[in-house]
Amino acid sequence: MPITLEALAKPVLVGRSSSVFTRVTRIFALELEIDHAFRVVPDLLAFDADRYGGNPALKLPTLLAPSGVWFGSLTICRELARLSRRTLHLVWPEDLVAPVLANAQELTTQAMTTEVSMIMAQQGGHEASGYQQKLRQSLENTLGWLEEHVAEFGSRLPAHRDLSYLEVTLFCLVTHLEFREVLPVAGYPALDEFRCAFAQRSSVEATEYHYDR
Ligand SMILES: N[C@@H](CCC(=O)N[C@@H](CS)C(=O)NCC(=O)O)C(=O)O
Known part of the structure; x- marks a missing residue:
């Protein structure tokens, strides 16, 4: 199903609970107190980019946010920081x-x-x-x-x-x-x-x- 970002009630993190790169973003999201949803990628051998939140490299995590789709853990952590009301160092x-x-x-x-x-x-x-x-x-x-x-x-x-x-x-x-x-x-x-x-x-x-x- 195509992603309608405007319809998002809150940012959605697309990843897996067993994924090393996903955990980085989850720790940042919690520390930055970002209310978000989590969508599991069920199959890491899938060939369809939509399964990975739209990442053409077929990698996770991906963040779906009102501002757009963000690929990769560092990119996501930066967007989470921009979304946060906390002023963390x-x-x-x-x-x-x-x-x-x-x-x-x-x-x-x-x-x-x-x-x-x-x-x-x-x-x-x-x-x-x-x-x-x-x-x-x-x-x-x-x-x-x-x-x-x-x-x-x-x-x-x-x-x-x-x-x-x-x-x-x-x-x-x-x-x-x-x-x-x-x-x-x-x-x-x-x-x-x-x-x-x-x-x-x-x-x-x-x-x-x-x-x-
Ligand atoms: N540069 C990406 C790397 C992401 C990555 O390698 N994720 C792993 C899961 S931890 C993955 O997508 N594995 C599936 C594959 O390599 O095909 C990032 O920083 O998030």
């Missing part, structure tokens, strides 16, 4: 001027993408190819780098921040690796400490990963 990727923070953001979002590729490749039922082995190595190298540097992030990010895209994405990545049993985080004590500290937020508790029925 948000830290975006472009605010990360220290190399360690900018690199951490790059590596975190790349690791999320790598993990998605690994999971989607398994759905095809293929045997592990040389490229899939490279993806795993890339993920392990990246987790090693993040483990080495994560203790610096807290002190280098602005002290008075309410929320940073870096910390939300890193939290969603680390917990998703556990949830999908891609990589046990037990071997990364500093990342695990970060995870425990960030998990104190109520927005985290309300967005626990689970499979939609």
Whole structure:
């Protein structure tokens, strides 16, 4: 059915409760107190863009808002911030001027993408190819780098921040690796400490990963 944005009573987030990129947007929506609806994408192998809220890349999440259709987690989080009545101090990727923070953001979002590729490749039922082995190595190298540097992030990010895209994405990545049993985080004590500290937020508790029925 075509999307009539004007008819929306409230913004609709199109995604999955088991999706790493969707969780990023759900945490932002809760922290920003955006009243919204959630529409589940039932089949990630569907070829029809309408199933993904209209995203021609066949990816989720997508936000349907009165202002238009927004593709991808960062784009969505920015629109949620514009829609919000709250004046939170948000830290975006472009605010990360220290190399360690900018690199951490790059590596975190790349690791999320790598993990998605690994999971989607398994759905095809293929045997592990040389490229899939490279993806795993890339993920392990990246987790090693993040483990080495994560203790610096807290002190280098602005002290008075309410929320940073870096910390939300890193939290969603680390917990998703556990949830999908891609990589046990037990071997990364500093990342695990970060995870425990960030998990104190109520927005985290309300967005626990689970499979939609
Ligand atoms: N750049 C996108 C990436 C979104 C993405 O990869 N989403 C995954 C779900 S977590 C997806 O759509 N997977 C289906 C596929 O890769 O075909 C974003 O930032 O939201």
